[in-house]
Amino acid sequence: MLKNQIFLSRAKKGWTQQQLADSVGVSRQTIIALEKNKYNPSLILAFKIAAVLDEELPALFTYEEE
Numbered sequence: 001m002l003k004n005q006i007f008l009s010r011a012k013k014g015w016t017q018q019q020l021a022d023s024v025g026v027s028r029q030t031i032i033a034l035e036k037n038k039y040n041p042s043l044i045l046a047f048k049i050a051a052v053l054d055e056e057l058p059a060l061f062t063y064e065e066e
């Protein structure tokens with residue numbers, strides 16, 4: 001399972017879910033699903049999110065065996 005730290009990184013920047021969604025070109029619902037670990041992003045989206053949040057990809061996303 002892919003886990004992420006999007007919520008924490010977004011909160012650290014003081015961004016809303018909508019601001020992050022607008023920055024990476026997705027809907028707010030996509031950000032909600034990502035933060036709840038209900039949706040795995042494409043590799044391109046993962047890189048975009050990491051870039052706009054000023055995070056390294058491995059710090060933002062981790063893989064865990066189920």
